[in-house]
Amino acid sequence: MPVNEKKPLILLIVGGGIAAYKSLELIRLLRGAEFEVRVVLTKAGAQFVTPLSLASLAGNKVYEDLFSLTDETEMGHIELSRQADLLVIAPATADFLAKAAQGLANDLASTLLLASDKSVLAAPAMNWRMWLHPATQRNFERLRSDGMLFIGPNHGAMACGEFGPGRMAEPEEIFAAINAVLHGQKRLAKDLAGRESLAGKKVVVTAGPTFEPIDPVRYIANRSSGKQGYAIAAAARDAGAKVVLVSGPVALPPLAGVELVRVETARDMAAAVEAALPCDVFIAAAAVADWRVDSDFDQKIKKNGDSPPALKLVENPDILATVARRSKNRPSLVVGFAAETEKLLEHARKKLARKGCDMIVANDISPEKGVMGGDQNTLVLISAQGEVAWPKLGKDEAARRLVEHIGELVSKIGGG
Numbered sequence: 222m223p224v225n226e227k228k229p230l231i232l233l234i235v236g237g238g239i240a241a242y243k244s245l246e247l248i249r250l251l252r253g254a255e256f257e258v259r260v261v262l263t264k265a266g267a268q269f270v271t272p273l274s275l276a277s278l279a280g281n282k283v284y285e286d287l288f289s290l291t292d293e294t295e296m297g298h299i300e301l302s303r304q305a306d307l308l309v310i311a312p313a314t315a316d317f318l319a320k321a322a323q324g325l326a327n328d329l330a331s332t333l334l335l336a337s338d339k340s341v342l343a344a345p346a347m348n349w350r351m352w353l354h355p356a357t358q359r360n361f362e363r364l365r366s367d368g369m370l371f372i373g374p375n376h377g378a379m380a381c382g383e384f385g386p387g388r389m390a391e392p393e394e395i396f397a398a399i400n401a402v403l404h405g406q407k408r409l410a411k412d413l414a415g416r417e418s419l420a421g422k423k424v425v426v427t428a429g430p431t432f433e434p435i436d437p438v439r440y441i442a443n444r445s446s447g448k449q450g451y452a453i454a455a456a457a458r459d460a461g462a463k464v465v466l467v468s469g470p471v472a473l474p475p476l477a478g479v480e481l482v483r484v485e486t487a488r489d490m491a492a493a494v495e496a497a498l499p500c501d502v503f504i505a506a507a508a509v510a511d512w513r514v515d516s517d518f519d520q521k522i523k524k525n526g527d528s529p530p531a532l533k534l535v536e537n538p539d540i541l542a543t544v545a546r547r548s549k550n551r552p553s554l555v556v557g558f559a560a561e562t563e564k565l566l567e568h569a570r571k572k573l574a575r576k577g578c579d580m581i582v583a584n585d586i587s588p589e590k591g592v593m594g595g596d597q598n599t600l601v602l603i604s605a606q607g608e609v610a611w612p613k614l615g616k617d618e619a620a621r622r623l624v625e626h627i628g629e630l631v632s633k634i635g636g637g
């Protein structure tokens with residue numbers, strides 16, 4: 222780290238779970254990477270780890286009491302959260318998540334959370350039945366839609382001898398997540414200070430697969446993970462845009478600072494995109510199902526001993542082509558993806574013309590490339606201006622470059 226650069230400050234809330242011992246290792250990793258760490262220990266947390274161990278590793282005093290006269294004189298609780306770059310809750314217990322979801326502020330940790338406008342990363346840890354309980358899942362969903370970020374929980378052996386989801390993420394995983402969040406924020410800060418290539422622009426992104434119902438229990442889907450679309454939405458946000466992300470069913474957490482509209486079917490996605498217009502840039506990264514089942518089975522289809530049922534398919538609306546061909550409110554830039562398993566460039570060039578969009582991002586999804594669900598992508602950008610091929614890149618880096626490219630095109634269109 223350059224000498225003059227301020228060390229990132231992590232405010233770590235240690236909750237009351239057996240996984241609290243892993244937070245000691247997390248502090249060690251953070252300190253090793255030159256982070257400053259301030260620890261807030263809940264009353265329950267203090268049953269599992271001692272303030273002395275935490276303070277020794279953090280090299281800072283540990284805060285425990287909301288009404289401590291000494292602490293409040295030295296540093297008020299509002300100041301404590303204001304100075305932090307990121308709040309981390311590890312372990313985040315079921316009780317703590319419930320409190321946070323309700324916005325309670327009855328101890329130091331919950332008060333800090335409410336008093337802070339910084340990003341919060343939580344690492345849940347609890348017995349699997351507690352994690353899967355509808356109340357915890359409800360709190361988790363609530364917090365996610367409020368913008369809280371989550372790492373884990375993992376699936377595995379628990380201290381209670383049971384096995385399932387609820388094990389706290391490993392210290393190394395939490396450490397990597399902290400770095401990822403701070404890295405994104407730094408880029409945001411840099412963009413805000415300098416070139417905000419999409420400042421003042423509205424960007425609508427579609428991502429993930431669509432689910433097309435066959436009957437109330439079955440559906441047709443595809444292998445899209447939504448990772449590339451989410452990475453594009455995050456990169457557009459970091460470049461200063463107001464972003465609406467219309468997402469099919471995926472296992473990804475919502476993105477802080479991005480408006481998320483969750484949909485299931487292609488028709489829902491088309492309606493959500495329509496509702497999000499007008500916008501400056503539309504990026505269709507979703508793997509929209511081309512067909513849906515032409516049926517209105519309101520009950521589960523049963524085997525009747527005869528031949529299997531025939532499914533009649535009908536075509537779904539083409540969202541990309543519809544947006545690209547709008548006469549009113551057409552975005553200045555319409556970007557589509559061409560996911561192909563063969564003849565990548567040939568198919569992609571035809572798609573550019575057929576869909577009427579301004580740019581196609583050609584994406585080789587042949588199974589041996591491992592793109593669907595994977596973390597890397599090899600993209601070729603095709604537009605009337607020519608073709609640019611990029612080497613294999615991580616999906617985040619590919620998104621950043623794509624957004625940079627889009628920013629340049631938008632500024633040319635706008636005459637900037």
Ligand code: CTP
Pocket residue numbers: 427487505506507508509510511537538539540541542556557558559560561572
């Ligand atoms: N797309 C869309 N709505 C659809 C189908 C596709 O918006 N009903 C968008 C995708 O988000 C992507 C682009 O169109 O940006 C191309 O998707 P792809 O599945 O590769 O193309 P198809 O339209 O399915 O064409 P083909 O069947 O020739 O592959």
